[in-house]
Amino acid sequence: MSLRLHGVRVPLARFSLEIDAIFDRPIAGIFGPSGAGKTSLLDVIAGLRRPVTGTMQLDDTVLFDPSARLDLPPRLRRIGYVPQDLALFPHLNVRANLLYGYRRSTPENELITLGHVAEVMEIAPLLERSVTTLSGGEQQRVALARAILSTPLLLLLDEPMSNLDSRLKQRLIPFLLRIRDEFHIPLIYVTHDAAELTALCDEVIMLESGRLTERGSPADVLP
Amino acid sequence: MTAEAWKIVFFTIEVSALSTLLILPIGIAVAWLIARRDWPGKAVVETVAMLPLFVPPVATGLLLLMFFGRRGPLGSVLQRGLGIEIVFTWRAVVLACAVMSFPLLVRTAQSAFQEVNTRFEDVARTLGANEWRVFGTISLPLAMRGIVAGAVLAFARAMGEFGATAVVAGMIPRKTMTISLSIYQNVQLGRDSAALPLLFVSVVIVFITVLCGQIISMCKHPR
Numbered sequence: 001m002s003l004r005l006h007g008v009r010v011p012l013a014r015f016s017l018e019i020d021a022i023f024d025r026p027i028a029g030i031f032g033p034s035g036a037g038k039t040s041l042l043d044v045i046a047g048l049r050r051p052v053t054g055t056m057q058l059d060d061t062v063l064f065d066p067s068a069r070l071d072l073p074p075r076l077r078r079i080g081y082v083p084q085d086l087a088l089f090p091h092l093n094v095r096a097n098l099l100y101g102y103r104r105s106t107p108e109n110e111l112i113t114l115g116h117v118a119e120v121m122e123i124a125p126l127l128e129r130s131v132t133t134l135s136g137g138e139q140q141r142v143a144l145a146r147a148i149l150s151t152p153l154l155l156l157l158d159e160p161m162s163n164l165d166s167r168l169k170q171r172l173i174p175f176l177l178r179i180r181d182e183f184h185i186p187l188i189y190v191t192h193d194a195a196e197l198t199a200l201c202d203e204v205i206m207l208e209s210g211r212l213t214e215r216g217s218p219a220d221v222l223p
Numbered sequence: 224m225t226a227e228a229w230k231i232v233f234f235t236i237e238v239s240a241l242s243t244l245l246i247l248p249i250g251i252a253v254a255w256l257i258a259r260r261d262w263p264g265k266a267v268v269e270t271v272a273m274l275p276l277f278v279p280p281v282a283t284g285l286l287l288l289m290f291f292g293r294r295g296p297l298g299s300v301l302q303r304g305l306g307i308e309i310v311f312t313w314r315a316v317v318l319a320c321a322v323m324s325f326p327l328l329v330r331t332a333q334s335a336f337q338e339v340n341t342r343f344e345d346v347a348r349t350l351g352a353n354e355w356r357v358f359g360t361i362s363l364p365l366a367m368r369g370i371v372a373g374a375v376l377a378f379a380r381a382m383g384e385f386g387a388t389a390v391v392a393g394m395i396p397r398k399t400m401t402i403s404l405s406i407y408q409n410v411q412l413g414r415d416s417a418a419l420p421l422l423f424v425s426v427v428i429v430f431i432t433v434l435c436g437q438i439i440s441m442c443k444h445p446r
Contacts, residue, residue, distance in 0.1 A: 101350025
């Protein structure tokens, strides 16, 4: 997977997000203080926020190119997104949430079936439950499973562990690694927790006031 | 209560229910467009939708009479094209009730749509849903309680409609006579004893209806 952002500019409230970057590692972390533009960057990649200039390309698919009047809608980008608040649909049970975006597995990713994903994420016993009755950790795993089942080419995770205590964080990390190892879905992982990045990421990108200031291995970049 | 009075009660319930059903699809569409989209003329449409709340009902009735009368721009087309007569028929009662209760439905449904967390809709898009599916499976179900509460209020408003109905439909016995018109006519003619049962029945019906609306709108739904 290779996601290329060239000259992408998005006006935000206090500054502009200006990004030139290539994401081509299995798990790339975006690190930065609150209000640095991390969530806005994910929104732009997912197609939920429109840049004023720049181009974006995911492998051979052009996602955004204003000169060609091309702005691929989110539903056609095949980019999964787990937002910070998870956005599990409260009127649907776990099974219906999981199947909402289910695409039948493709030959190159035939492991992505409801049964297998539910088993890997250890949510099989929860399928008939209402999502509002789940614990924080269970909700996180359901949100991840729902995104995986849409067979994305790339998965965006916005501070997925921000609401969990340290014990639950430690429990969730293996699940995130399984997304990479078992389902071969690359991740872009946003957080402001250095420990999470060290445990998970192959590469870390530092974002401050809308600009990439540093990139490298977690050991090189993180304070 | 006489058989004639019961007929008036049932006729009023019928036209109120019909007018509510008629405005539901339009009201939901207008409410959603106001709540979720920016478009030229939005403020004008929003204001027009609210006008019946503030314009004197008799003036609204006069406007309807001018538009839907035999010589009116819409009335003449309906008369000549489809052979449908509006004014001084039961259709005029439905029309007046629909116009007068429309703002209540739109205002309540608009608030309901605005309370739906946009993240649910965003995530649905990233899961492959087009705009129609997002509306039908996320926005509408999550706003449903507010919409039902709005419909109940619209029905209650239609039950009590008087001024516009009197102008555009008249007070024709066994043809356009509603509870409100009948109470007014009976009081005018000094037949208070005939008006009182209708007064009691209308208060009971509207009380139950509004109470149902309150209960529905008080029910918490996670958004």
